Amino acid sequence: DVKVTQSSRYLVKRTGEKVFLECVQDMDHENMFWYRQDPGLGLRLIYFSYDVKMKEKGDIPEGYSVSREKKERFSLILESASTNQTSMYLCASGLDIQYFGAGTRLSVL
Amino acid sequence: GENVEQHPSTLSVQEGDSAVIKCTYSDSASNYFPWYKQELGKGPQLIIDIRSNVGEKKDQRIAVTLNKTAKHFSLHITETQPEDSAVYFCAASNNQGGKLIFGQGTELSVKP
Numbered sequence: 001d002v003k004v005t006q007s008s009r010y011l012v013k014r015t016g017e018k019v020f021l022e023c024v025q026d027m028d029h030e031n032m033f034w035y036r037q038d039p040g041l042g043l044r045l046i047y048f049s050y051d052v053k054m055k056e057k058g059d060i061p062e063g064y065s066v067s068r069e070k071k072e073r074f075s076l077i078l079e080s081a082s083t084n085q086t087s088m089y090l091c092a093s094g095l096d097i098q099y100f101g102a103g104t105r106l107s108v109l
Numbered sequence: 110g111e112n113v114e115q116h117p118s119t120l121s122v123q124e125g126d127s128a129v130i131k132c133t134y135s136d137s138a139s140n141y142f143p144w145y146k147q148e149l150g151k152g153p154q155l156i157i158d159i160r161s162n163v164g165e166k167k168d169q170r171i172a173v174t175l176n177k178t179a180k181h182f183s184l185h186i187t188e189t190q191p192e193d194s195a196v197y198f199c200a201a202s203n204n205q206g207g208k209l210i211f212g213q214g215t216e217l218s219v220k221p
Contacts, residue, residue, distance in 0.1 A: 004152070031207045033207075033208075035211075040118065040213055040214075041213060042113075042115070042198060042211040042212055042213040042214050043153070043198065043211040043214075044211075045208065045209075045210075048207075048208060058208075059110075090152055090153070092152075094207065095207040096141055096143070096158070096202070096204075096207060097143070097155050097158070098143075098155070098207070098209060099155075100145075100152030100153050100154065101152050102150070102151055102152050103151075103152055
């Protein structure tokens with residue numbers, strides 16, 4: 001079975017903190033994705049990556065950056081967390097079929 | 110860019126009834142249409158998908174139909190069961206690096 005693991009299920013951070021969300025996949029997929037999920041808005045793509053050290057902006061990249069130093073790991077970085085970044089964050093890997101992690105629920109106070 | 114609209118946002122049915130969720134897309138170049146199911150506390154999981162060269166696909170109690178001319182596709186669940194209760198997402202892709210555009214989601218509740 002494909003496994004996509006997100007490092008934390010729940011996180012609580014303060015406004016202005018730098019936040020790292022980690023994602024690891026075990027299927028040697030080249031493509032990896034970060035989404036945020038908000039009620040009534042579905043899943044919105046933040047960033048994605050085709051390969052190591054490659055990154056592409058999604059639909060809502062503002063306030064976020066990413067890092068892909070190894071093929072299996074894709075990190076989402078909130079440089080200075082703000083309250084409007086309180087959300088569920090989902091990582092996925094794959095090509096046509098995307099396999100999702102269980103999500104990280106981030107609260108920024 | 111691509112936009113995917115999904116309706117309804119919530120759907121409540123009695124066990125054994127059918128459920129239908131509809132999506133429309135804007136980019137005529139879209140050629141891949143997956144459906145994902147998200148159970149409480151879990152990430153979305155693919156349940157069925159269809160490509161633009163096919164009009165209908167069925168897998169046991171679930172089926173998806175695609176109308177390329179009208180640019181809409183639908184998920185049909187027959188003989189619903191309580192374990193079908195979840196949030197369902199449609200998505201569309203034109204195969205640009207596997208990027209998917211998701212609909213807003215439908216919360217399906219199946220009452221025993």
